Amino acid sequence: MKSFYISILSLFLFTSVAQAQDVSFGIFGGYNLAKVNNALGGDLADNKSNYHVGAIAEFKQGEKWSFETAVFYSGEGERFDDGNSERTIYLRFINVPVHFKYYITEKFSVHAGPQVGFLMNAKQSFVEDGDREDIEGKVNSSFALTGGLGYEFGNGLFLKGTFDLGITDLFDNVEFQNDERTRVGHLSLGYRF
16 A cells, blocks of 8 residues: 555656746744544643654746645654553654645645655553553554645745644554544744755
8 A cells, every 4th residue: 555655646746847847945844733533532632742844845837836745754643641541652754745735825825635654653651751662553654635824935934834634544453443543733834945
């Protein structure tokens, strides 16, 4: 399944590069607010804060449309009280989104598209800041639908808010009996060269 995701993303990227009228590259990073849907927690307080950082490329297809792709590290997971102790799930991904981007005005845009996430590790601890142990039965990649808003400041700086809605199950084990999917909000500040 991972090779299917990579093939689809590669096709989008190849098509974008072939038709691009203007290409720009940049770096970005920022704040994550993440949750693992259907894990044991259920409240807004269960969301876990972390960060993301990576590189981005935009391929302009005209005045209003472009394709945008990125490769970035993202710390995700969830923190919750399971009744006996505070438990934390730590997830580390390398994410590769491909966004279709539309400029509503010269500086304000909306973006949406698919994202493949490659899980670097999945750990859990049963006390706050306790020893972390591997989660058994983790899946090596995930697929998500993403969308959000962006604003270009005109001097290379940009601000971007994106929400990721995971659609594949992260864990294949008996401890987690439902489909566990990521839900992540990203707030990014970046610079285009």
